[in-house]
Amino acid sequence: MTSVPTPIPSRTQFVLEAIKHRILSGDLRPGQPLVETELAGEFGVSKTPVREALKTLAGTGLVAMSQYKGAAVRTVDAAMAREVYDVRLLLEPEALRRTVHRGAPLDTAREALERADAAEDAAERALANREFHRTLYSACGNPLLGRLLDEVRDQAALVSAVAWAADPSWAREAAEHQEILRLALAGDADGAADALHRHIASFVQRAFPSEGGLK
Template identity: 75%
Template sequence: MAFAPSPIPSRTQYVLEAVKHAILTGQLPPGRALVEAELAAKFGVSKTPVREALKTLAGTGLVVMSEYKGATVRTVDATMAREVYDVRLLLEPEALRRTIARRASLEDAGQALARADAAADQAERSLANREFHRALYLPCGNPLLARMLDEVRDQAALVSTVAWSADPSWRHEADEHREILRLARAGDAEGAAGALHHHIASFVRRAFPAEDPDGAQ
């Protein structure tokens, strides 16, 4: 008999979401030490929910736990970016094909795109872009496939946060998002999947030119 996982206590969830947001918006940059006592004081909680939140974030790949250094925000390099984007290249275009084949609603993707266009800052834009991609693969009809993509979603957002800090290329990527959505709404599964593959591959190529997810050096 399977048992549902225990819900995360509210204080832990609060700390988890706050720290995650700070990481994914660049307020806590890669390599920054995450000191339990400092975070506990900042959020007005004991160190226990902070410790549990950091363990959960380590499980998602946003935080690195070390016996000697404690917890730090994960550092992004070309190897890490390639690993994350390789998974996306393998799974995300196929998920989009299935979403289109099922004639699933793309309304959420359109709304996310509009929020990204209207974003007041990079933080809002990054979060909206994450929702855009998720809205394309979530209705694919295979919950396991969607969960696998969810597992790399935060790490992909961390890569894009670091890349944008060096080269704010979001306007170019927004144009690519619009073209992907146009093709998807037209029912062109192969065209949309191809455009999505190009979008993912070209982003990591631009951001980390030493490593090419398609294998070129």
């Protein structure tokens, strides 16, 4: 019998989303301590929902927890970036190929790009870009494949936030997104998948040039 996940209490969910947004927007920097008492006071809740939110975020790879040092925003380095983006390289282009072969509608992807272009801050633009990529793979017809990619979304976004803070590359990535979508809408599954592969690989190569990027 399949178990049903236990719903997250509303206060915990509120705290979780607030901390996640601050991490992915760069307001909370990698390595920055996440002190339960301070966060509880800031959000007007007890320490319990903060503690549960941090545990959940640790499970998604955004937070690192230590028995002695407590919680902190996960540190991003080239090894972590390669690990996350290697998974994306293996799975995401194939998921897009299947999405195109199925003829799935991509209106949401187009809308996400429009929101990214109109975004007024990095957090809003990052959320729109994440939605663009998710639209490309979520209609692939294999729910497990979609869930596997969902699991690395937050970690990939953390890598992006750090890289963008050091070297904003929105314009180049926006052009790459447009080309990927153009090929997908034209029904060119292999072309769209190849363009997506180049897009993902080149990002880490630009963000961590001294490490050689990804193959």
